[in-house]
Amino acid sequence: RCMAACVGKIRLQGLVKIGSNGEWAHDPDNPQYYLIRDRKVALPLYPQFGTEPNGYYVPSRHVPRSYSQQMFGPGVDHSIDQCMVPDRDLLGVLQLFRTTQRIIFKWKREPGPKIFETNIHGKKFEMYN
Numbered sequence: 001r002c003m004a005a006c007v008g009k010i011r012l013q014g015l016v017k018i019g020s021n022g023e024w025a026h027d028p029d030n031p032q033y034y035l036i037r038d039r040k041v042a043l044p045l046y047p048q049f050g051t052e053p054n055g056y057y058v059p060s061r062h063v064p065r066s067y068s069q070q071m072f073g074p075g076v077d078h079s080i081d082q083c084m085v086p087d088r089d090l091l092g093v094l095q096l097f098r099t100t101q102r103i104i105f106k107w108k109r110e111p112g113p114k115i116f117e118t119n120i121h122g123k124k125f126e127m128y129n
Helices: 031-038 065-072 076-084 088-094
Strands: 114-120 123-128
Touching: 031 088, 065 076, 076 088, 088 123
Parallel strands: none
Antiparallel strands: 114 123
16 A cells, blocks of 8 residues: 555555575566566665565665664665665666556566766766667
8 A cells, every 4th residue: 555655655565576596586687686686776675674575675875874783784774885886777766656557567677878978986887778
């Protein structure tokens, strides 16, 4: 219910495939799998409680790190660092947020020309069309 009522439209709704062993099946074309398992950018809320959530969050870079670490655990620095200077694939998946209220099962990057390049926080950033 909170997905449909999200005022900030910060949601990306989807499902992941479950393998025969009950674990998440490898599915890098699924945006949730990519953000949660491949890139480890989306994190569970309060992982120290030992529950596997149905909701994952991309920590905000505008919140004090100590507070984010309390909420999301030790993966916060990695998550925020990647989101501050995203590569082409991560930027593409992050742009899926706010695009639809429908479930997104897979994503695909379409090639396009580079339109911008700069350094952000000492790291190379490239933007493609």
